[in-house]
Amino acid sequence: MTDATLVQLFDDLADRTRNPHISHLGTSDEREDLGDEPPSDADLLAERRLLGAVALAAISIIDECIADMQTIGVVEMDSDGELDPKTYADTFVWDHFPPRLRASYDPQFFAKVLVCVVKVSHDLANPAAGRPACIAEEIIVNAICKYAYALMDEAGLDYDEDLEELLLDDGDFELLFSKDMDGLEEDPAKQRSLGMWLPPVEDWFTPFNSDRVVHPYAETSATTPRVHDLFHLLDSDELRALAREPDVVDAPAPITGLPPISEVVSLARQATIGDAETWVADDSDAEYSYSALIEVSQVANSGWLTWEPHESADVVRSDAVVRFATHRHYPVGADQPWAEVAMTSGVIMHIPLAAVVSYRPDPAVYERWNSMWSPLES
Structure with a gap:
């Protein structure tokens, strides 16, 4: 059974998702690979509503991050100068960033994530935007995609698109969530030998290259030592x-x-x-x-x-x-x-x-x- 109110929201918001890597969804124009058969009208409608779900997910996460900052701002630190983990328990950062590195997520980190969420949301609406500019943005885009899928499920709608495949360069950042990879972010040569870049937390807001732009509030300079390559x-x-x-x-x-x-x-x-x-x-x-x-x-x-x-x-x-x-x-x-x-x-x-x-x-x-x-x- 579909949720008519949620479906209507998707329909209203679909046109706000204009990132060039997914803007072809919901339309039969300029489809490079249609498979054996062109998508049916039902498929196109499902794709369009998925775009609406992406926009709604991005908006919802912005609201969540603003609320998180308000909560953190009124909490006092304990005698060790650390925030009580219970304060973070239901925050966006706690839920969607690598759990094994939570000790590094201080209030400044939360503020940078909020700014990046706003910037990523703008990129999803911008027809001239590209893919994520840094590790933090990749994690945020991944979270938005997962939330969009959950919204589609909540609305009772089917979908058959892999948004991450379209929006992300790769899934290397997912290794940061693996306990087996503990310490990999401290070994740049090992990363290079594996063909990836997984820097420590301090560099998650560092642009991947000179063509990528991170919001100036969040951007950091690279601290990772340069590999002899x-x-x-x-x-x-x-x-x-x-x-x-x-x-x-x-x-x-x-x-x-x-x-x-x-x-x-x-x-x-x-x-x-x-x-x-x-x-x-x-x-x-x-x-x-x-x-x-x-x-x-x-x-x-x-x-x-x-x-x-x-x-x-x-x-x-x-x-x-x-x-x-x-x-x-x-x-x-x-x-x-x-x-x-x-x-x-x-x-x-x-x-x-x-x-x-x-x-x-x-x-x-x-x-x-x-x-x-x-x-x-x-």
């Missing part, structure tokens, strides 16, 4: 093609050296004993050391790479890599030798040799990796 410098198809050009990256001009990128790398190199199977970077004779790396790399394309993963790291780490290919020059930024590295996740990284301590080829790494993926392909 040059790939981010290749910001165009032309530059990415240049990095694959042997005449550029393997030109015979002398390499600029193998200086350690940090004191941590320097000390690790001094403490590592090289042998016939293990190459250790040596800046005292960079060309000779680089030639030795080429020679040892010919034993196997896969192996074990010991390197400093990111700026200000306290220690180096050893990672299994399924491909390790060295090059003399990087086509963008400072000229330096580097390695194209394929991590076991399949993510490609361009690691400067200045961050590398040692490399030991090991064909078993690739064999194990290949044996894991082969059954999935058959």
